[in-house]
Amino acid sequence: MKFLQNFYRSFSNDIGIDLGTANTLVYLSGKGIVINEPSVVAVNQKTGQIVAIGAEAKKMIGRTPGHIKAVRPLVEGVVSDFEVTEEMLAYYINKADKMGKKMFRPRVVVGVPSGITNVETRAVYDAAKSAGAREVYIVEEPMAAAIGIRLPVHDASGSMIIDIGGGTTDVAVISLAGVIQSKSLNMAGDKLNADIVSYFRDEFKILVGEKTAEEVKIKVGSALPLEEPIETPVRGRDLVTGLPREVVVTDSDIREAIMPSLKVLIDGVRQVIENTPPEILSDIMGRGIVLTGGGSLIRGLDIILQKVSKMPIYVAEEPLTAVARGTGIILQDFEKYKDVLVSNDDELPLR
Ligand code: ADP
Ligand code: MG
Numbered sequence: 001m002k003f004l005q006n007f008y009r010s011f012s013n014d015i016g017i018d019l020g021t022a023n024t025l026v027y028l029s030g031k032g033i034v035i036n037e038p039s040v041v042a043v044n045q046k047t048g049q050i051v052a053i054g055a056e057a058k059k060m061i062g063r064t065p066g067h068i069k070a071v072r073p074l075v076e077g078v079v080s081d082f083e084v085t086e087e088m089l090a091y092y093i094n095k096a097d098k099m100g101k102k103m104f105r106p107r108v109v110v111g112v113p114s115g116i117t118n119v120e121t122r123a124v125y126d127a128a129k130s131a132g133a134r135e136v137y138i139v140e141e142p143m144a145a146a147i148g149i150r151l152p153v154h155d156a157s158g159s160m161i162i163d164i165g166g167g168t169t170d171v172a173v174i175s176l177a178g179v180i181q182s183k184s185l186n187m188a189g190d191k192l193n194a195d196i197v198s199y200f201r202d203e204f205k206i207l208v209g210e211k212t213a214e215e216v217k218i219k220v221g222s223a224l225p226l227e228e229p230i231e232t233p234v235r236g237r238d239l240v241t242g243l244p245r246e247v248v249v250t251d252s253d254i255r256e257a258i259m260p261s262l263k264v265l266i267d268g269v270r271q272v273i274e275n276t277p278p279e280i281l282s283d284i285m286g287r288g289i290v291l292t293g294g295g296s297l298i299r300g301l302d303i304i305l306q307k308v309s310k311m312p313i314y315v316a317e318e319p320l321t322a323v324a325r326g327t328g329i330i331l332q333d334f335e336k337y338k339d340v341l342v343s344n345d346d347e348l349p350l351r
Contacts, residue, residue, distance in 0.1 A: 008134060009107060013100035015093060015133075016327025017110045018141065019124070021074045022166025022189060022294065024054070024088065025324035026096045029331060033324050034099055035092055039166075041084045042070045050084070053091050062209050074113075075167050075190075082123050089124070090131030097132070108133040109327045109341070111144040114170050115184035121342065137341045139330060140179055141323050142172030145292040148326030149316045153177055153340060158280035159287055162269060162305075163323075164295025166190045169265055171272040173280060177339045181276060185268040189295040192217055192258045199257035204247050206236035217298075220251045223262055224300030251299075262301070266308050273309055288312035292322040 014029035026035035037054030172182040196213035
C-alpha cells in the first residue's frame with residue numbers, strides 16, 4: 001500500500017489551495033503560487049450554468065445583464081453555495097494540474113476557514129475528489145497561515161494568528177500542532193467596503209460600487225491618523241441628479257467610515273486574548289501576534305491592535321499568500337506536517 005502510494009506520489013502533482021472568501025490561491029509543487037484569483041463565479045440564473053470563474057467573473061460584477069449573477073460561494077467563511085464551490089474548486093484543480101504535466105492525478109491539500117462544520121469540510125473533501133484529486137487533505141486556514149510564515153506549530157508553546165480576510169477575521173491560538181482556540185468574526189475586508197459605500201451615500205450623496213469602495217480603502221484607508229494626509233478622487237453617481245460626479249476623499253473620511261467596524265474587530269480580538277489561558281498568553285507575549293490576510297494591510301491596524309492588546313503585533317510578509325505558501329510547505333514536508341491536518345484521506349470523519 002505504502003509502496004504504491006509513494007509510486008503514485010512521485011509521478012503526480014502536489015497542489016495546495018487556499019479557498020478564501022475573497023481570493024483563491026493555488027500552489028503547485030515545483031512552481032510555487034500559480035493561480036491567484038478572486039473567489040467569484042458568474043452564474044447564468046436562467047440556465048444555472050457557470051459563465052465565468054475568477055478574475056473574469058469579478059470583472060462582470062455590476063456590469064452583467066440581469067440574469068447573470070456574480071456570486072461569491074464562500075461568503076462569510078462558510079460554503080454558502082456548495083455546487084458553485086465544487087465547480088470552482090474543480091476548475092482550479094484542473095487548471096493547476098495541467099500546468100504540472102504529470103502522469104497521475106494530483107494530491108491536494110485544501111485550506112478551509114476554521115469555523116467550518118464537519119459537513120462542510122466533508123463537502124469540500126468530496127468536491128476535491130470529484131474534481132479528480134487522488135488524495136485529498138484538509139487543513140484549517142489559520143494553521144496553514146502559521147506554517148506559511150514558519151511559526152513553530154509543533155512546539156508546546158502557543159502562537160497567535162489573526163487572519164483578516166474578506167468575509168471573516170479568524171483569530172486562532174496554535175500549540176502542539178493543533179488549533180487550541182479559535183474564533184471567527186464576520187468582520188473583515190468586505191464589511192469595510194460596505195461601510196465605505198454607505199459613507200459615500202450618506203455624506204457625499206453619491207453612489208459608488210463595492211469595487212470602487214475597495215480601491216479607495218486600499219488607496220487611502222487607515223486605522224490611525226497619518227503623518228502625511230492622503231487623498232484620492234472617487235467617481236460615483238449623484239443620488240440627486242442621477243449623473244456622474246467626482247469627489248475627493250481623504251484618509252480621514254475613510255477612517256470615519258470604517259472606524260465602527262474596526263472597533264468591532266478589535267473588540268473581538270480582545271475577547272479571544274481575554275479567554276486565552278495565562279501560560280499560553282505568556283508564550284504569545286514573547287513571540288508576538290502575527291497578522292495575515294489582505295485586511296492586515298490597512299495602515300496602522302497593527303499599531304492600534306498593539307495598543308489595545310498590550311502585545312507585540314507583526315504583519316506577516318506577503319500576508320495575502322501565507323495560507324497558500326503553508327499548503328505548499330505541508331506538501332513538501334508531508335511526514336512532518338500530516339498531524340496538523342483535520343482530515344486525512346484514509347480516515348474521515350474529521351477532528
Ligand atoms: P480571504 O482569505 O478571505 O480570501 P484575503 O486574505 O485574500 O481574504 O484578503 C482579502 C481582503 O483584503 C479584501 O477585503 C481586500 O479588500 C483586502 N485587502 C487587500 N489588500 C489590501 C490593502 N492593501 N489594504 C487594505 N485591505 C486590503
Ligand atoms: Mg484567507
